[in-house]
Amino acid sequence: xxxxxxxxxxxxxxxxxxxxxxxxxxxxxxxxxxxxxxxxxxxxxxxxxxxxxxxxxxxxxxxxxxxxxxxxxxxxxxxxxxxxxxxxxxxxxxxxxxxxxxxxxxxxxxxxxxxxxxxxxxxxxxxxxxxxxxxxxxxxxxxxxxxxxxxxxxxxxxxxxxxxxxxxxxxxxxxxxxxxxxxxxxxxxxxxxxxxxxxxxxxxxxxxxxxxxxxxxxxxxxxxxxxxxxxxxxxxxxxxxxxxxxxxxxxxxxxxxxxxxxxxxxxxxxxxxxxxxxxxxxxxxxxxxxxxxxxxxxxxxxxxxxxxxxxxxxxxxxxxxxxxxxxxxxxxxxxxxxxxxxxxxxxxxxxxxxxxxxxxxxxxxxxxxxxxxxxxxxxxxxxxxxxxxxxxxxxxxxxxxxxxxxxxxxxxxxxxxxxxxxxxx
Amino acid sequence: xxxxxxxxxxxxxxxxxxxxxxxxxxxxxxxxxxxxxxxxxxxxxxxxxxxxxxxxxxxxxxxxxxxxxxxxxxxxxxxxxxxxxxxxxxxxxxxxxxxxxxxxxxxxxxxxxxxxxxxxxxxxxxxxxxxxxxxxxxxxxxxxxxxxxxxxxxxxxxxxxxxxxxxxxxxxxxxxxxxxxxxxxxxxxxxxxxxxxxxxxxxxxxxxxxxxxxxxxxxxxxxxxxxxxxxxxxxxxxxxxxxxxxxxxxxxxxxxxxxxxxxxxxxxxxxxxxxxxxxxxxxxxxxxxxxxx
Numbered sequence: 001x002x003x004x005x006x007x008x009x010x011x012x013x014x015x016x017x018x019x020x021x022x023x024x025x026x027x028x029x030x031x032x033x034x035x036x037x038x039x040x041x042x043x044x045x046x047x048x049x050x051x052x053x054x055x056x057x058x059x060x061x062x063x064x065x066x067x068x069x070x071x072x073x074x075x076x077x078x079x080x081x082x083x084x085x086x087x088x089x090x091x092x093x094x095x096x097x098x099x100x101x102x103x104x105x106x107x108x109x110x111x112x113x114x115x116x117x118x119x120x121x122x123x124x125x126x127x128x129x130x131x132x133x134x135x136x137x138x139x140x141x142x143x144x145x146x147x148x149x150x151x152x153x154x155x156x157x158x159x160x161x162x163x164x165x166x167x168x169x170x171x172x173x174x175x176x177x178x179x180x181x182x183x184x185x186x187x188x189x190x191x192x193x194x195x196x197x198x199x200x201x202x203x204x205x206x207x208x209x210x211x212x213x214x215x216x217x218x219x220x221x222x223x224x225x226x227x228x229x230x231x232x233x234x235x236x237x238x239x240x241x242x243x244x245x246x247x248x249x250x251x252x253x254x255x256x257x258x259x260x261x262x263x264x265x266x267x268x269x270x271x272x273x274x275x276x277x278x279x280x281x282x283x284x285x286x287x288x289x290x291x292x293x294x295x296x297x298x299x300x301x302x303x304x305x306x307x308x309x310x311x312x313x314x315x316x317x318x319x320x321x322x323x324x325x326x327x328x329x330x331x332x333x334x335x336x337x338x339x340x341x342x343x344x345x346x347x348x349x350x351x352x353x354x355x356x357x358x359x360x361x362x363x364x365x366x367x368x369x370x371x372x373x374x375x376x377x378x379x380x381x382x383x384x385x386x387x388x389x390x391x392x393x394x395x396x397x398x399x400x401x402x403x404x405x406x407x408x409x410x411x412x413x414x415x416x417x418x419x420x421x422x423x424x425x
Numbered sequence: 426x427x428x429x430x431x432x433x434x435x436x437x438x439x440x441x442x443x444x445x446x447x448x449x450x451x452x453x454x455x456x457x458x459x460x461x462x463x464x465x466x467x468x469x470x471x472x473x474x475x476x477x478x479x480x481x482x483x484x485x486x487x488x489x490x491x492x493x494x495x496x497x498x499x500x501x502x503x504x505x506x507x508x509x510x511x512x513x514x515x516x517x518x519x520x521x522x523x524x525x526x527x528x529x530x531x532x533x534x535x536x537x538x539x540x541x542x543x544x545x546x547x548x549x550x551x552x553x554x555x556x557x558x559x560x561x562x563x564x565x566x567x568x569x570x571x572x573x574x575x576x577x578x579x580x581x582x583x584x585x586x587x588x589x590x591x592x593x594x595x596x597x598x599x600x601x602x603x604x605x606x607x608x609x610x611x612x613x614x615x616x617x618x619x620x621x622x623x624x625x626x627x628x629x630x631x632x633x634x635x636x637x638x639x640x641x642x643x644x645x646x647x648x649x650x651x652x653x654x655x656x657x658x659x660x661x662x663x664x665x666x667x668x669x670x671x672x673x674x675x676x677x678x679x680x681x682x683x684x685x686x687x688x689x690x691x692x693x694x695x696x697x698x699x700x701x702x703x704x705x706x707x708x709x710x711x712x713x714x715x716x717x718x
Binding site: 246 | 659
């Protein structure tokens, strides 16, 4: 019975094989296309919260333009603070590369600089130091793209900085990328010698196909197999075919040798790939802050949207200071009493009213004050910083910015262990 | 262990002997099957009496021709898939990017890891069919797959210029390997001479493509080759520079002439790998696993 059912099904399937195949293909195509949309970000939220908070702090980040035409240039500038709180779970940035996070080369990177030095290769950065960075980009492909700063750390992986939407208008077909060679010749790197690549691959591809078909078309597989199996394999290849093979070998070697020689004469001066790290990057010379910050304790809600930290702050300066901002993991939590004007920063990581203090009065010169700082915003949750509870080291860190009435700004790295408060589920 | 030839006398459906035939031009099996009817359409009874499943020799020839073409296409796709995956997992970035095609690792790694499947394919095509195109056939499959990948994925979807992502040209080295087998009729000679040539030919046969990108340019006071510059400018977010394994090693006493040393070393190791993979090819050139099917 079973056999007959299966036989019937098998027979039916066999008869309908073409239709079933087409149906499967259609379903597969539909499934793969359904719900697909452009990627909006680069997975920064998936990185562990402690890693984002305690490795780097990008601040004063500015995108010179957010709307530009193909061939137009823009730059991302700012400062990069390498946190003293760098977690032991991540390799130190002794070999690191200043990178850009974007969906392919929609802009070309014309230059990237750390401490004013051109860094097309890896470099070494020190904990606790702050470096000025600048990335020079040129619009290549039309579209709206999310462009991030990024520092890649060997064995530590990419650490993504803040991202901004950049709109590029025009057509990539118009993109030009002129580069001056050492001999003075100017070439367009976008198209340079691509025809030559296609030419040589085509030449050798045709030669390879000709070789295969020369042998295949004469006797195929089946006939040859039967001959070999019946012990007549030795007769399958004629002396003439061997001579043709020898000729093909000679031709192959001649083409290789002659093309090599011609190329060597056309490009007599070539250099090897340049490798090796770039050292001695100058850090910013930041004067010692007159603000002493001692972290006492902290809690945060899981799931939730706030961090509450208590500090003992001493002002040894000559002016009163106020806490204006706490920045961590590319997020900026601002004290609206200090930041009274609109801040130019990507909205998804800017909490304009995200910082509040237990005592908003300025800390006078010489005064020591215990201050409870509440960092509260939905972004704390949407950027998954509350996931700290599931990290291997429940500690946070960030930069706290103090402001004086004369406009001076002091940044102080703060942070420490925090205790989660689990909300009832 | 390496038994792989079916017993043709063991009562298959075709009892006729199909001689080695002139192939597609005449059609493999175009020669008259010994027991098949000479012409015309036979009745079922007459076919049964003659012991042949074919109505005519033309039908037999057509079927053999179709089988040949199906085999060729199937083998191309199968080897393309297998070799392509193997290549991407082993040669990987050294072939993907122009700023990885250096003088030390590229000419060392690629021949060693890529001589594998061609050696196995030569064992199969030569031992079973006396066809001296195993290496070329495999390399054509690999390059076809690579070009589809580089053009549609790397350029079409991600906009990397082809100058950054062109695959290594391998056909000259493959032709060398195949023709050494053809002329020597010996897999030992092919391993020693052919695999050495396979290693040696990679760099010179690719130099016409690569050389323009090794011209020098100055960028902000730093010397860079165009290959370095292409790799730097066309941003690969997940490819930080430190991942590049290029121009490292201790062959400093050879100064600038490291390519030849790397190529000879590569050729030598390719010889060993060739032997090993020739036997892998023999091992898998069998119908033992599909007997039940």
